[in-house]
Amino acid sequence: MPKAYRDRALCLTDHWEAYPAAIRPRHHLAVSKRSGLMNGLERFNNTVRRRLGRLTRKTLAFSKCRRSHVGCLRCSINDHNRHLAITH
Structure with a gap:
């Protein structure tokens, strides 16, 4: 960071x-x-968890390398932000 x-x-x-x-x-x-200050963050966390099974506990959808995991997460966040920009 x-x-x-x-x-x-x-x-x-x-x-x-x-x-x-x-x-x-x-x-x-x-x-x-x-x-109500946590609502937006909790909503985002739930959206990411729903879209990325690899972030939930005991999943079979895991990344074999960190680079793939980070790349998938980055794509999901970018997609989420793109949809927010369209709807707002």
């Missing part, structure tokens, strides 16, 4: 007590699920 992204990153999480130990306070914001 580029340094500029790491420096400005903000991680939205629920209030699970393990997160503050793993995420720096300036990069962490704990929010309730009722706040």
